[in-house]
Amino acid sequence: MNAKIRIDKPSDQEVIVFRRSPIHGLGGFASQRIEKEVRMIEYLGEKINKSESLRRCEANNEFIFRLNETEDLDGNVAWNPARWINHSCAPNCEAELDDDRIWIVALRNIEPNEEITFNYGYDLEDYQQYPCWCGSPQCVGFIVAEEFFEHLRQQRPYQWPADKYGQTP
Numbered sequence: 350m351n352a353k354i355r356i357d358k359p360s361d362q363e364v365i366v367f368r369r370s371p372i373h374g375l376g377g378f379a380s381q382r383i384e385k386e387v388r389m390i391e392y393l394g395e396k397i398n399k400s401e402s403l404r405r406c407e408a409n410n411e412f413i414f415r416l417n418e419t420e421d422l423d424g425n426v427a428w429n430p431a432r433w434i435n436h437s438c439a440p441n442c443e444a445e446l447d448d449d450r451i452w453i454v455a456l457r458n459i460e461p462n463e464e465i466t467f468n469y470g471y472d473l474e475d476y477q478q479y480p481c482w483c484g485s486p487q488c489v490g491f492i493v494a495e496e497f498f499e500h501l502r503q504q505r506p507y508q509w510p511a512d513k514y515g516q517t518p
């Protein structure tokens with residue numbers, strides 16, 4: 350983890366509202382202008398041990414974050430509205446781990462009504478099951494961590510979802 354100074358959200362007011370998203374299902378949207386590095390919302394969940402985490406991952410739970418050596422966090426709970434925030438290949442936020450808590454933090458200044466996104470950081474396992482609809486020009490077509498973007502761009506064109514954007518990378 351890098352040691353940036355953390356800025357808490359401007360007030361008690363919620364800075365994210367949740368409504369229908371053009372990317373997928375519900376999404377989170379900025380309710381006001383947000384400064385870079387502001388913590389938008391905490392990604393809440395149930396703390397579980399590694400064996401329970403493995404069991405839930407194998408049951409295709411897509412909301413599990415690594416917390417530390419012994420525990421993970423399952424964000425697939427009703428009290429975690431941040432689970433609705435969509436993935437993007439060109440996100441305006443990132444998930445940051447700080448003292449076993451996960452925050453969605455602005456990577457840049459965000460304008461009111463912009464959809465809030467972060468990179469889900471998925472690995473390449475079964476990546477074709479997770480198409481990305483983020484619509485950004487940099488979209489690699491699937492939900493994967495940024496470190497795998499180059500790998501996907503080198504895949505054969507038929508794997509690229511050209512139908513979506515009418516173009517190849």
Ligand SMILES: [Zn+2]
Binds near residue numbers: 438
């Ligand atoms: Zn994308």
